[in-house]
Amino acid sequence: MKYKPDWDQAAERLTALWQGRCLDRPCISVTAPRASEVPWPVYADLEERWLGPGYVAAAVRATLAQTHYLGEAIPSYLLMGGWTVGFGSPVEFHPNTIWLEPVPVDWDNPPTFSLDWNDPWLAKYRRLYQAVLELAGWDDFLVGKPALLPGNDLLIALLGPDEFMFALIERPEWVREAIIAMARERVTLFNHFYDLAAPVHAFPYGNAQWMAFWAPERYIATQSDVSCMLSPAMFDEFILPELDIYGESFGAMWYHLDGSRAFQHLPTLLSRPYMRVMQFVPEPDVPPNGPDWLDLYRRIQHAGIIVHIQVAPANVEPLVKALDPTLLCLDTQCGSVDEAEMLLADAVRWMRG
Numbered sequence: 001m002k003y004k005p006d007w008d009q010a011a012e013r014l015t016a017l018w019q020g021r022c023l024d025r026p027c028i029s030v031t032a033p034r035a036s037e038v039p040w041p042v043y044a045d046l047e048e049r050w051l052g053p054g055y056v057a058a059a060v061r062a063t064l065a066q067t068h069y070l071g072e073a074i075p076s077y078l079l080m081g082g083w084t085v086g087f088g089s090p091v092e093f094h095p096n097t098i099w100l101e102p103v104p105v106d107w108d109n110p111p112t113f114s115l116d117w118n119d120p121w122l123a124k125y126r127r128l129y130q131a132v133l134e135l136a137g138w139d140d141f142l143v144g145k146p147a148l149l150p151g152n153d154l155l156i157a158l159l160g161p162d163e164f165m166f167a168l169i170e171r172p173e174w175v176r177e178a179i180i181a182m183a184r185e186r187v188t189l190f191n192h193f194y195d196l197a198a199p200v201h202a203f204p205y206g207n208a209q210w211m212a213f214w215a216p217e218r219y220i221a222t223q224s225d226v227s228c229m230l231s232p233a234m235f236d237e238f239i240l241p242e243l244d245i246y247g248e249s250f251g252a253m254w255y256h257l258d259g260s261r262a263f264q265h266l267p268t269l270l271s272r273p274y275m276r277v278m279q280f281v282p283e284p285d286v287p288p289n290g291p292d293w294l295d296l297y298r299r300i301q302h303a304g305i306i307v308h309i310q311v312a313p314a315n316v317e318p319l320v321k322a323l324d325p326t327l328l329c330l331d332t333q334c335g336s337v338d339e340a341e342m343l344l345a346d347a348v349r350w351m352r353g
Contacts, residue, residue, distance in 0.1 A: 002140035003064045003075035010072045015216045017306060017329060018276070025347040026325035028316065029073035029212070030340040031333050038065035046093035050081040051124045053131035060132060064141055070340045072329065075141035076208035081128055082147040084121040085189070087113050087182070089158050091121060100157040107171055111178035115185040129193060133201050143201055144208035146193045150222045151182030151242050164226070168234060176238055183242040187249045190220065207254055211279060211310060211331050219276060220246045223256035227265055235265045247274030254308070259283040263296070270303035277306040277329075290315035294322055301327040313343060320350045 001007035017027045041058035043049040050056075060077045069075050083098040084091045090101035105111070116122070129146060136143045149157065155178055156164040167175050197204030207213040207221040224239045247253055254277040255269065261283070269275060278300050282288055289309040297307045301324045308329040311319065316330055334340040 001075065002137075003067075004069045004073075004141075007139075010074070011214070011216070013072055014214055014329075017326070018215045018217070020304075020326050022325040022351075025344070025351050026320055026323075026328040026330065028071040028344060028347055029329070029331045030070040030343060031073050032068040032070065032335065032337050032340045034066050034068045036062070036065040038062045046095065049095070050093060050098060051084065051128050053128050056081075056128055057131055057135050060135060060141075068337050068340065070337065071344050073331075074206070074208075074212040074214055076144060076206070076212040077132070077141070078147060078209050079125075079129060079132060079143075080147045081125050083149055085119065085125055085148060086121070086154055087158065088116070088119070100154070102160040102163065103158050105159065107167075107174060111174060111181055113178055113181045113185065115188055126193075126196070130196065133197055136201060138200070139202040142203040142206045142208050142212060142214060143197060144203055144206035144212070145190060145221065147209060148186055148189055150224065150246075151179040151186060152224050152226055152239050154182055155179055156226050165229070168230075168238065172237065176241065179238060179242050180245065183245045187245065190250075194218075211308065213254055213277065213308060213329070215252070215276075217252065218250060219252035219254055220250035221254040221256070222246055223258060224262075225258045228259050228261035230265075232264050232268065236268055239265075240268060243269075243272065243274075247272060250274075252276040254279065256281070260286060266299065270300065270305060275303075275305055277308050279308040281310075288312065288315075291318045291322070294319075297323055297328075313339070316343060316347065317350060320347050325351060 004010065013023055013027050016023055038061055040062045041055050043052060043055045048055045063077055064075050080098060086100045089103050092099040092101055132143055159167060194204050203214065205218045209221065227235055227239055251274060253274045255275060257278055257280045259282060280289065280296065289311045300307050306327045306329055307323065310331040313332050313334055316332055319330060334343060
């Protein structure tokens, strides 16, 4: 891998993690800044910022050139322009995110969310994805799966939060059918992009989002941000069918658990046979990932699921010492390569006791 000369060693550790083994330390992804003369590009407008092949390719080059990837850190770039692929919803671009505007629906008839292969946003995102694949070549960096919203998050964007919550009560069967329909179309889209990438790229299915992850076999990454507002019964009725569709289609799942208010769904999530990795992000008004959440991490690991979390460097040591290293992947940032290499060496020492 061009931007990670020690990729073979990292892949060996990540393979061991996937198989429930640990080498001399748990998996730890560490990035550090790199001095670089590669300039950061300037976009002409917000659509180009997210979907312009020229701008995004230049941003990828700058990101990779300005970053050291140590331990199990994987060179990658989030192609969030896939959020525009939203069943005809108007798109609103912002400097740091993309919004979909609500669209009217026919409540009196079954939902008809069908994939439109002529959708101009899909065409734009496909051009972007193919341009980044060309830039990556076979294995210069990880392109991974496209960044597409899951059915439940997409439906709340299309209806609007208030309308979505009312519909859960007033039109539950319609909502359930809509989420299932979108999930099936998402599977079709994931497979479409996988078929584009697999012949030309070594990493067509990895997670290249804000926390990159690779496994030695195909898997899917997904989430349900709205789940923090749902009861366990509603989660099982509306969200679980979508997760089961993804599990059946891809075999293994990396799941983003969004905040402590979603803990009520852990019994269901931890019981699913396809659940392999759980990533947790605490909400802003509670402690960050670290020793305060040891009970959560142990609960996840007790179910045989890998804990993948972003932590401050100071919190690496207590977690390495307290948790099962065979089911642990930590993600952190250091101020220099020397600090990062020292942290990785210390992790080996902590493992030896």
